[in-house]
Amino acid sequence: MANIGTTDFYIGVPSLPREEFEEYSTRLFDEWEIHVGSTLALPDYSLTLEVEEGSIKAVGKIAATLGALYIGIGQYSSFISGLQTIHSQVRSVGDYLGERAGSPFELSNTKSKVRKRGESLAKLQSLFNKVQHGAITVEEAMRESEIIFGSEAEEAPEFMNVLKEALEQIPLFPEQMQLPLVDINGEDLIQDGKKQTKPRPSQPRKPVPIPEQYRVEVWRENRKGKRNVRVRSL
DSSP states (O other), rough: EEEEEEEEEEEOOOOOOHHHHHHHHHHHHHHHHHHHHHHHOSSSOOOEEEEETTTEEEOOOOEOOOOOHHHHTTSSSSSSHHHHHHHHHHHHHHHHHHHHGGGGGGTTTOOOOOEEEEEHHHHHHHHHHHTTTTTOOOOHHHHHHHHHTTHHHHHHHHHHHHHHHHHHHHHHSSOOOOOOBTTTBBBBOOOTTEEEEEEHHHHOOOOOOOOOOEEEEEEETTTTTTTEEEEEEE
């Protein structure tokens, strides 16, 4: 499966008891899963949520096969339109995860720090952007897409064929087509209009005893698969 979206978040709250922490993590996954199911126009995908206790640090991932992306993108008028729509939906469910993660702690005035990465979808959009501006050829874009998707590309020739056709047909400098600027990891270079600031160096602190901490892993390998939960000591 190809990773199509990752959401990282951090919430600076005190440690929770193990049972309460596990309940928080599984409930968050269930809420997120319901929202993804009603928002993301793909026939199948996998969801993974890993939450570490201490201050809460977590990452949620959505993955899909190229076959599922082929069907999802094919619902729209063009490949690029479908790609942009699916990517927008993935970003939307990432926003939702960040919001729901922080909602139980609203009274503490603690805000979630959320970072989203478009992963393979953002990288694919970047290839269209490069071809559109003449930075690379269609053949070079196809080679890069094979690197992005790895062995998945060989298993989904239909997807790769329509991708090549879309790259060949994309007009140069089209009007009103805004594709995101992303780095090599697919992360947005411009995020939510907020200016990025460098963190101030922290003052060294005296070491304190670290209480036992846990990580809750919740995942579903496909939409109809069993929900799995695992708790690990860190």
